[in-house]
Amino acid sequence: MAGKPKLYYFDGRGKMESIRWLLAAAGVEFEEEILETREQFEKLLQSGVLLFQQVPMVEIDGMKMVQTRAILNYIAAKYNLYGKDLKERALIDMYVGGTDDLMGFILIFPFLSADDKEKQRAFIVQKATSRYFPAYEKVLKDHGQDFLVGNSFSWADVHLLEAILMVEEKKSDVLSGFPRLQAFKRRISSIPTIKKFLEPGSQRKPVPDDKYVETVRRVLHMYHDIKAN
Template identity: 30%
Template sequence: MAPKLYYFDGRRGDAEAIRMLFKDTGIAYEDVGVSEETFKQMDAAGDLLFGQLPMVDFDGLKLVEQPAILEHIAQMADKAGKGTNKYLGENENERSTARSLCSAACDLRRESLAMRKEGSNDAKRKFKADVLPVWFAALDKLAVASNDEDKGLGAGVHFTFGDMAIFEAVNAITVALNLSVIRPYPNLKEWHDKAVHRAAIEVHIQGRDDAPW
């Protein structure tokens, strides 16, 4: 039975990195749009731990919280042994790094969402001046590639579930503010461009509908 991803109908939000990881791993899934009324019904029925989306139903295992969902998908992919990439990383140190990246992506996404919700030019200017340089400078240091095959941030060459979380958060910012915001950070831009051109991710980005974040 294919996993079912439940998220608010017509939105990308915290579900987008999950969609991307499903696509990148080649794991078939069902994307279920949820209306506000259906959300209330699911919550009342006890289907949503902590009363929130996204939620993925893995054949009866109903997981919420993006980092946990991404790690579970990575575990499924590595167990299936599709391709040479290891989404959990090569070892426990790399897996722990991936978890750290997921947490960082959540923090970055939270700050960018606050900017989006306010929606004013002042909010965008403040984000560009005060928030973005701190995050992108730190990620630029992590993005130094050890060789042409290095697809991951930090130690290891694999593109992990943590890399996917960071990629989606950074990509969403470039979509909201313009790709030019990443150009002062050459290592991060090179890493971002590699990820954009991962075959399944490129197809997903080119084919997705315009939608509110």
């Protein structure tokens, strides 16, 4: 029997969090190797397992996978969260691409200066409410089902819920004008594996704090400034 997937990353969200979400949604237990020192990262680099000299890395099914999208594609396909045919997969990819774009604006947020954080917060909310959430509201209206693609739970649903919760951390009432997304959030949050992941004590990571930012900068030697969008 194959062992649990093992995730190599920092003790924070970053690019690994969507992988944690998808494994949790599939009901898959996983282990984590938390990177805290430059020496740990150097050891991984010297071993040759980081193909592009980057994390995230996930050990799964005898593979040492890098590149976030490749890892997510594999997990979604392995655990039947990637649609029933090529057309459904194309839609899932399209919707995940949209939420990826939105989440990218949030990914840089912890690394910004205080002034830039306020600008970025407004930018995130503006993009969410004028571009991304209207699109998903329309998808749900036109599709007329409980889920974004077909009539079954998929990676697209997981990713959208993750994005919604991230934006709500920036503005708690951001869904006030989107009734279908409000219902979607309640529906997907009540799926047993998701409900468990949202409970205290799960492997879901909290909002990134200063300690997380300092660790990432130190381990990756990331000393350059990051600017708001």
